[in-house]
Amino acid sequence: MSITQLSPVFTLLAVFAFAAPAHAAEPDELLNSKCSGCHARTDDGLQRIKDSRRTPEGWDMTLVRMAQIHGVKYAEGERAALIKHLSDTRGLAPSETAAWRYALERTPGVVESPEDATLAEMCARCHTYARHALQRRTQEDWLKLSHFHLGQYPTTEYQALGRDRNWWEIASTEVPELLADHYPLDTEAWNEWSAREHPDLSGTWRIAGHAEGEGPYHGTVEISAEGEDRYATVATLNFPEGRTVVSEGNAIVYTGYEWRGTADADGKTIRQVFAVGEDGNTLSGRWFDADNDIDGGTLTAVREGPAILAVIPEYIRAGETAEIAVHGVGLDGEVSLGAGVDIVETVSADGNIVVVRAMAAGDAGAGRRDVSVGDASASAALAVFQSVDSVRVEPANTIARVGGNDGPLAKVPAQFDAVAYANGADGDAGTDDDVRIGYFDATWSVEPATEIAAALDDVEYAGEMNTATGLFMPAAAGLNPERPYSTNNAGDLVVKATVDDNGSEVSGTARLVVTVQRWIDPPIR
Amino acid sequence: MRGPITLLAIAFAGGLMASAAAPAADYILTGQKPDQLVLIDAKARSVAAKHTIPDAAPGVLTVTPSPDGKVGYAIVNRWESVSGIDLDSGEQVFRADFSGGDKRVKAMFGMDVSPDGSELFVFLSPVSLKAGEYEVGDTYVAVYDTSAGVGAEPVRTFPAPRRTAILAVSNDGSKLYAIGWDVVVLDAQSGEQIGVHPIRNWGRQNFTEPDVLDVWPQWSQADVFSTPYFTIRTDKAEDDPAAYAMGMLTLDLQTDEFVMEEYENFEVIIFSTVVNPVRRNEVYGVYTQLSKIDIEKDELVERIDLPHTYYAVNVSSDGSELYAGGTMNDIAVFDTETLEQIGSIELDGGNMALSSIRVLQR
Numbered sequence: 001m002s003i004t005q006l007s008p009v010f011t012l013l014a015v016f017a018f019a020a021p022a023h024a025a026e027p028d029e030l031l032n033s034k035c036s037g038c039h040a041r042t043d044d045g046l047q048r049i050k051d052s053r054r055t056p057e058g059w060d061m062t063l064v065r066m067a068q069i070h071g072v073k074y075a076e077g078e079r080a081a082l083i084k085h086l087s088d089t090r091g092l093a094p095s096e097t098a099a100w101r102y103a104l105e106r107t108p109g110v111v112e113s114p115e116d117a118t119l120a121e122m123c124a125r126c127h128t129y130a131r132h133a134l135q136r137r138t139q140e141d142w143l144k145l146s147h148f149h150l151g152q153y154p155t156t157e158y159q160a161l162g163r164d165r166n167w168w169e170i171a172s173t174e175v176p177e178l179l180a181d182h183y184p185l186d187t188e189a190w191n192e193w194s195a196r197e198h199p200d201l202s203g204t205w206r207i208a209g210h211a212e213g214e215g216p217y218h219g220t221v222e223i224s225a226e227g228e229d230r231y232a233t234v235a236t237l238n239f240p241e242g243r244t245v246v247s248e249g250n251a252i253v254y255t256g257y258e259w260r261g262t263a264d265a266d267g268k269t270i271r272q273v274f275a276v277g278e279d280g281n282t283l284s285g286r287w288f289d290a291d292n293d294i295d296g297g298t299l300t301a302v303r304e305g306p307a308i309l310a311v312i313p314e315y316i317r318a319g320e321t322a323e324i325a326v327h328g329v330g331l332d333g334e335v336s337l338g339a340g341v342d343i344v345e346t347v348s349a350d351g352n353i354v355v356v357r358a359m360a361a362g363d364a365g366a367g368r369r370d371v372s373v374g375d376a377s378a379s380a381a382l383a384v385f386q387s388v389d390s391v392r393v394e395p396a397n398t399i400a401r402v403g404g405n406d407g408p409l410a411k412v413p414a415q416f417d418a419v420a421y422a423n424g425a426d427g428d429a430g431t432d433d434d435v436r437i438g439y440f441d442a443t444w445s446v447e448p449a450t451e452i453a454a455a456l457d458d459v460e461y462a463g464e465m466n467t468a469t470g471l472f473m474p475a476a477a478g479l480n481p482e483r484p485y486s487t488n489n490a491g492d493l494v495v496k497a498t499v500d501d502n503g504s505e506v507s508g509t510a511r512l513v514v515t516v517q518r519w520i521d522p523p524i525r
Numbered sequence: 526m527r528g529p530i531t532l533l534a535i536a537f538a539g540g541l542m543a544s545a546a547a548p549a550a551d552y553i554l555t556g557q558k559p560d561q562l563v564l565i566d567a568k569a570r571s572v573a574a575k576h577t578i579p580d581a582a583p584g585v586l587t588v589t590p591s592p593d594g595k596v597g598y599a600i601v602n603r604w605e606s607v608s609g610i611d612l613d614s615g616e617q618v619f620r621a622d623f624s625g626g627d628k629r630v631k632a633m634f635g636m637d638v639s640p641d642g643s644e645l646f647v648f649l650s651p652v653s654l655k656a657g658e659y660e661v662g663d664t665y666v667a668v669y670d671t672s673a674g675v676g677a678e679p680v681r682t683f684p685a686p687r688r689t690a691i692l693a694v695s696n697d698g699s700k701l702y703a704i705g706w707d708v709v710v711l712d713a714q715s716g717e718q719i720g721v722h723p724i725r726n727w728g729r730q731n732f733t734e735p736d737v738l739d740v741w742p743q744w745s746q747a748d749v750f751s752t753p754y755f756t757i758r759t760d761k762a763e764d765d766p767a768a769y770a771m772g773m774l775t776l777d778l779q780t781d782e783f784v785m786e787e788y789e790n791f792e793v794i795i796f797s798t799v800v801n802p803v804r805r806n807e808v809y810g811v812y813t814q815l816s817k818i819d820i821e822k823d824e825l826v827e828r829i830d831l832p833h834t835y836y837a838v839n840v841s842s843d844g845s846e847l848y849a850g851g852t853m854n855d856i857a858v859f860d861t862e863t864l865e866q867i868g869s870i871e872l873d874g875g876n877m878a879l880s881s882i883r884v885l886q887r
Contacts, residue, residue, distance in 0.1 A: 039656075047657055144658045144659070146661075147652075147660050148658075151629070152659070154631050154633060155633075157687060157688050158688060158690060158738065160738075163688055163705075163706070163738060164725075164736060166687075168687055485830065485831065485832070
């Protein structure tokens with residue numbers, strides 16, 4: 001299959017699923033034959049390529065650009081082989097990606113925290129800040145990236161945030177300096193990481209996490225090696241309300257720790273973007289529906305105990321008795337749920353799941369408790385609360401996109417979760433010492449966010465909120481003659497979650513902007 | 526307050542119109558995706574001719590008629606070429622392709638013709654496509670001899686500031702205005718910078734740098750370039766609506782008079798404006814609303830909602846009607862007195878998108 005047959009070309013993550021055997025030619029030869037026509041060979045590698053490091057997604061975006069703009073053609077398996085080789089030899093160390101993993105994981109509704117204000121203004125208005133923070137280059141190569149931008153997109157300096165400053169002058173002087181300062185090519189972290197041997201990940205792993213919009217889940221995954229850095233997986237997952245999913249898949253590990261997997265679950269194709277912990281015994285990240293990445297969940301996994309992964313449910317109300325399950329590996333010994341929470345009886349215990357009946361004292365103070373089972377412990381793993389004092393909606397700011405209507409792009413919905421909080425010692429809601437209780441069921445509604453949104457009746461036109469699940473489904477794409485100026489079904493909404501706390505209603509809100517389609521959706525937005 | 530327009534200017538404007546001799550009718554000239562140059566009989570509300578521009582796809586950007594109304598110049602071919610089409614025969618009588626060798630060169634909106642029709646000015650932004658890397662080059666103006674035909678090469682070039690969006694030649698042909706961050710006045714012959722009317726660098730106390738983006742050549746009816754600007758008053762509280770001011774910038778291509786004055790608190794976005802050639806205090810702006818602004822009194826006179834967004838607007842020679850276009854593929858006609866919609870011209874086919882709406886006399 002040639003690149004031109006992969007249409008639209010940004011089916012990038014699909015490439016990772018491509019568990020084809022390693023390419024026959026030596027990867028270095030492949031790189032030379034494909035790339036040296038334009039990137040001259042030097043003693044230490046090919047020009048441009050030797051001057052930068054990227055994540056697997058970052059390399060793939062560059063490879064796709066080499067095809068789209070510069071006409072490079074890849075035969076079947078070549079693109080995948082190049083991503084693997086480049087990520088392994090010119091990747092980022094775990095500590096270099098840690099702050100920016102949301103971009104790889106496609107976490108919905110992240111408001112970024114840029115490290116540098118100039119770079120944020122100059123470089124994060126068309127795409128995420130993470131896109132460049134997930135690369136490392138020489139100063140000279142960062143400068144060449146600025147040349148590419150203005151050379152390829154000459155209107156950059158005419159747009160808002162481009163015309164209010166001498167964009168090119170800044171992009172060609174100050175920006176490469178700042179970038180080389182923050183994100184240099186040569187780092188101790190990479191020297192150290194690239195010299196390491198990376199462990200085989202085969203084994204039985206216990207997993208747990210939060211399925212967005214649904215609740216906590218847990219399960220087991222059997223990982224078996226299928227050649228170098230390639231694995232097959234069989235997972236059994238237990239979701240709330242007895243929903244059980246068995247899922248088979250496979251994965252490739254890049255750069256010694258970047259797990260990229262694909263699995264079939266419930267008729268959907270699930271993508272996995274996980275990081276292997278530095279000791280090789282944990283996995284963490286996010287999985288999502290390949291066709292709808294807002295439908296996903298977080299994951300942590302461990303394979304060697306004793307270790308606690310999760311406590312489900314993660315909260316207990318003062319004065320109540322409830323069954324609490326501690327999930328992990330090698331759980332053996334006495335269970336402690338922290339101050340004010342007594343263990344009434346052990347219901348079951350099998351090393352992976354210990355279920356106890358627990359009672360929280362009526363005067364137990366609100367707070368998160370450390371949990372332990374024998375030698376395994378987890379800090380702040382269980383919340384004790386008297387009442388729900390406030391509710392925060394996650395994500396607090398997000399976007400949904402109109403779609404469908406015979407257009408090529410599906411609607412992009414938004415999924416919300418309600419998180420209950422108890423007031424901390426200061427007695428006020430919304431302060432730093434609030435105690436996060438955990439996810440609660442809520443009743444969902446939307447309201448206009450502004451006077452204009454009210455006047456344009458955005459609530460009516462922009463889409464539909466599922467009152468029970470917090471899933472907002474945007475309206476159809478295209479101009480709507482029923483609306484003033486025949487505008488499309490965009491909207492500016494406040495999302496409201498109302499939690500029933502033993503008869504009293506507590507609400508929280510989030511902001512939802514319903515906007516037009518995203519026509520180009522690269523792996524790092 | 527903007528001063529009353531001088532008697533001299535009015536007399537001169539009148540004189541110009543009189544000297545345009547023949548009893549000509551107004552035609553609208555615009556472009557449609559992917560490669561159409563469209564001539565419209567304005568009062569008849571009908572398409573007079575559609576010409577296909579060779580190698581023009583995917584769209585038509587700036588459109589400039591020759592002063593005699595015989596040729597339409599259009600930036601086409603991903604902004605890498607300008608094509609001159611004979612408006613009667615539809616034949617391509619002029620063509621300049623900017624890119625060549627390892628250079629990719631794009632026209633960034635700005636284009637104008639000298640008053641005698643002999644020279645075409647285009648603002649260009651070049652990049653060298655080298656093996657494995659790009660190199661952005663300095664922006665410049667290329668001047669073409671309009672009689673050079675197909676395959677024209679510039680007769681001269683001179684540097685012009687980055688981010689220039691409008692090129693406008695003064696009525697006497699001596700000055701070339703490059704409008705971007707500031708209005709830089711260049712000698713149209715030598716390219717030497719002979720003056721500047723500051724916009725971003727206006728240095729007014731208690732005001733932020735004004736924001737302007739105008740890529741629409743809509744000055745030729747009144748010989749006054751006008752564009753709205755937005756500025757924030759730093760001496761007002763952030764929640765005071767008066768802190769967010771809209772102003773109108775005018776540059777008289779006859780007299781070189783340059784004025785920037787605020788006329789309302791920010792209410793709506795205005796993409797582009799046109800000055801009425803008869804009631805010269807009246808300026809009209811479009812986007813999702815049509816606004817009428819009095820630039821003598823510095824006030825908003827009237828505002829109506831438009832049926833959809835229009836990027837561009839122009840005005841009839843008698844100052845009686847407005848032609849709102851761009852964006853989609855219809856031109857809405859409005860009465861300049863009442864702002865009532867009095868007509869609509871359906872173009873069928875591709876959208877006008879960013880193409881200009883010009884009015885010429887034939």
